[in-house]
Amino acid sequence: MSKVVIGADNLGLPLKDVLVEHLKSKGHDVTDIGTNTSDPVDYPGVGRRLAEKIAAGEYERGILVCGTGAGMAIVANKVPGVRAVCVTDPYTAERAIASNNAQVITMGAQITGPSVAKMLADIYLANEFQAERSGKKVAQIDALDAETRKAG
Incomplete structure (x- = not known):
């Protein structure tokens, strides 16, 4: 099972709590x-804190939840070395890791219900990066x- 870090702002709190319980029940270290x-x-603080843990190698996978998932994805992607994808459907949840080797997925509590969110998290965590197919792009x-880090 996976070692996962999860965070949310106040809008994402109820969905985060559902996901924490669900993932723990599946045997993940959350x-x-x-x-x-x-x-x-404010979501930027939570998103940054989680993304920095991913960048430091403390966790391989992370999940962030806010109102739409968009803000958290933007923040996480600002941390060097982190790739985050906002997921709303099963195919994107799978391809986030399989094609893009995204260490973080984000979700929106105001647009994604608990049943769908659990399914998306399960799909993301069940898949692996397909390096032979997508390694060159990543x-x-x-x-x-x-x-861009050097230039900054």
């Missing part, structure tokens, strides 16, 4: 980095990431 309050929490993404 670390919840919050939020654990319904008080307003290497190009990594090179761009390194290039």
Whole structure:
């Protein structure tokens, strides 16, 4: 089973809690980095904290939840070395890891219900990167990431 880190802002809190319980019941080692309050929490802080844990190699996979999933994906993708994909359907959840080697998926609690979110997380965590097919493309993404880090 996977070692997964998960986080959310206050809008994503209820769905995050559902996912934490579901993933633990499936045998995954889940670390919840919050939020654990319904008080307003700005998503950039949570997204950055999770993405930095991924970039540091503390976790191989992460899940972020906010209202739409879009904001968290933008934040996570700003952290060097992290690839995040907002998932809303089974095919994207599979291809996020299989084609793009995304270490993070994001979801929107205001657009994705609990049953679908659990299914998407299961699909993402059950699949692996298909390096023989997509390795060259991901290497190009990594090179761009390194290039922009140098320039910055």
